Amino acid sequence: MRLQGKSQVHRVNGSKAVAALMAAIAAVLFALALWPALNPPAHADEDDNAVLPRQITYDSPLEVVVSQDGARLYVLCQQSETVRVFDAATFAPVKTIAVGRVPRGIALSASGDRLFVTNSWDDTLSVIDTQTLAVVATWSVGAEPSGVVEDRTGDRLFVANRISNDVAVLDAHTGVEQKRLLAGRGASYLTMSPDGSRIYCTHVYPNPSPHRSAPESEITVIDSKRAIVLDRIPLHAIAGVFHLAFSADGRLGAVAEYHPKNLVPLAHLEHSGAFAYTLTLFGTDVGAPVEIPLDEIERYASQPFGVAFSPDNSRIYVTIGGSECVLAIDVPRLLRFIRANPRPASGSFARDLAASANYIVARIPVGHNPRGLSFNRDGRRLFVANRLEDTISVIDTRTNRVAASIPLTEPHATSVKRWGERTFYSARFSFQGQISCSSCHIDSSFDGLTWDLEPDGFGRDIVDNRLIEDLKGTEPFKWTGTNPDIPTECGPRTEKYFWRSEQYDDLTLADLALYIRSLPPRPNRWRLPGYELTPAQGRGKAIFERASDKFGKPVPEGNRCSFCHSGNKGTSQKSFEVGTRKPTDNTGLFDTPQLTNIALTAPYLHDGSASTLEEIWTVYNPEDKHGRTNDLTKDELNDLIEYLRTR
């Protein structure tokens, strides 16, 4: 047939051939002209570099620190993996210092002669000499080091480890780790009290709590002299806690946080639906801790991150990552509000959207995804790191306006992936700017919560929020496997039910999908170098792959761990009934979740009912439908879990 067709082409006469050729050329030109509109770059090729002529590395400034003498500005740049140093008066660049992978935390030493930077994907800490502006040491620390602070004596260094959920205590002279203190889940940010006696640690994922109960978080209070945990300030109904700051007199502390409403159906963004974004205040100025909203009646303050008190204690400034602004709070008015109003029994004013009008005095637009912020010495300038803008906004605190913008990298085109990342982090698409993807996928990961999503019916199909790293090859999406690809997952359904807003245009959706598809897996901390396995992991792997049980009976192929959780990512991309259906579920058929970094993502099962990996089998697999496991002894089950942690 093909040969016959080819011969037919050869039989076409000359004039017809020319006409056909011209028509074809015209068609190609027409198609080329329409190409960008019909086929957004993300669909054309998922490789960002294929879209743009050269590799673009953005700085992505995350945190900003002013030197003790006020002369220099240190900017932690997460994507370029550098610390950029600027003259704080002229904003002239001084030096760029390379650090480790995905740096996240930065702090000056007590004497100011050293700058500490945590490298979250290297599990190291870079020590920079502030005189020579050179890295003078690189120390090993815990799993995904984030916040860092040195005590006043300069003898001890405290590092918050996001994955190991603890605070490492290091000898500040040698970097030798002395011990680790139990912190909240996803320990990330550290702040020292003004008198130096306490260190406060916050964490981005909620602590474990019973299934479908309000999330619980904490501020871990550490005695800096004894290096022990003194206390934990409970943050009820909070999941996602970020920077914390103190007034200069130490009488008032404030911490930025998310207050999710995940126990009710996610259906009513128009009725203060998914989140409240708040500060919890604590200290002698307020007595018992009190939660105050940052949201306004028709305008949310989506995803607060950085907090700073002005040196004269008159203002609190809060960066609002998803709303691309900085809020200015008048402290005397705030305290008057708190003292004048009967405090709810919960200690929270979060439901009162009218409250913020009493104390928020300015909403200052800045760049995309503002994060860290820092004052200069006299408090007249406030530097704000715009992570997805690659700029530092300089706010004049007398006018509460941006007086200058410091560009970090040379002006260049914005890549498709960058557009997608901005969409991911911006709440501008949702009703009243309430939420964005990153409200639930904190730092492009997950949130440790279960949600009741409206499309399945109120109170139906409770779902655990999954990690979104390394998604390529794990389709379909949604626990019921009904969304074949990311554009479907993130497109009309999301807009209609989540955002309560207009749809993304095609380009925006394509960019967003590209960004999400590009998210790499973070390093697995349980895996040995060279993919070797410990004895326990090796035994666990054998159980994962076994074809017969301990009694010598064959395990049917469909009942082996490795059958459904097949391939490099641990998913066959198919749905199965594994006996985990609950009365609230519309179906018992669930998509096989990938196993990427599974140890990090508790709770487990489609509805998050298993609080730990163990519970999947000790509680929720009574009939061996979720793999043949009931013949295993406890130590064998432990081995299986040790292996799963390497995935």
Place this chain on the structure above:
Amino acid sequence: MKKLFAIALLLAASMPAVCVPPAMPHYRFENFTTANGLPDNHVFSVLVDGDRIWAGTENGLAVYENHAWKTYTTKDGLAHRAVLSLALDSRTGDVWAGTMGGLSRISGGRIDSYTQLTSGLSNDVVYGVSVEGENVWVATAAGGCRLNTRTGQWSLYNERNTPMVEIWTYGVSATPGKVYYAVWGSGVLEFDQKTARWDKYEDPDGENEIVLFKDQGLIHEIVTSVSYIDNILWAATYFGASRYDGRYWHNFLTKDSGLPSNFINSIKGVDASHAWFCTDKGLAYYDGVNWAVYRPALKDGKPEMTVRDAQGKVTPATVSSAPAHNYILGIDFQGSDIWVATAKGLSHGIRQKQ
């Protein structure tokens, strides 16, 4: 004549030594019960944490601080109301509690619990717990466990990977060099941290209730408690106690020591030669030569202290107070003071000047 005088002088000089009992520590006991704040009188375990005293009771974990008791219960996250064992991580200040329903970690007021369903813990009945560096060693009714708090990895020790015959582990004492398990019916299990090898010490007379040769080995198979300090193992059984220095065993029975009973619930070494014995008939202290026993008298319940010297002579001492009960379950030290867990209250033994 001179010789006779010298002999007389020597006898006179030695008279006080013969007549005066050895100086053993005296205590004034202050007792705590439900009447003054304890949640339950049945106190299984006690732990001194600086100025704080933790008491593991049958009805919650109580902590005494600033002259007031506070009780943690299952509502606070405690694994079970009955707290059998306690251990302090002196580096972090965290307290580990073994309960009848799992293992709990108390850290800065927060309680995280581990059970056999939610974690790698082998069994929910946790008789003993001991902290060594980043490792928490646990004695359960189904073998021993080690939790590495840095990695979260659980390692289980039972009949499949140790010389343990019975898996009912009753106590554990962990140090950077050696870890010892008291195993009910299976003697003492030793883990060498350097070689990662297990060894086992058993009663040479097996399960016979006899001792053919004195100090031949561990006194009995039913071991209830171990304490390893200064390279010396102190082991308690329901049929006497043993001391092992790595080469020689020395056994203690009521018939040849100052022990008030061979039924010993717990043992705690102070150093290589001093130890405390928690028996069903009182609290005993051994200073390497002499013994002292503190208890309400078995006959009339009146406060009693007796001292037994090297020659076996028992002398009563004058005391006005005694531990809350003579069924002793645990002890810990606060400077020169002692805290004693009993079946009917917690006792604070305040050292008296003599």
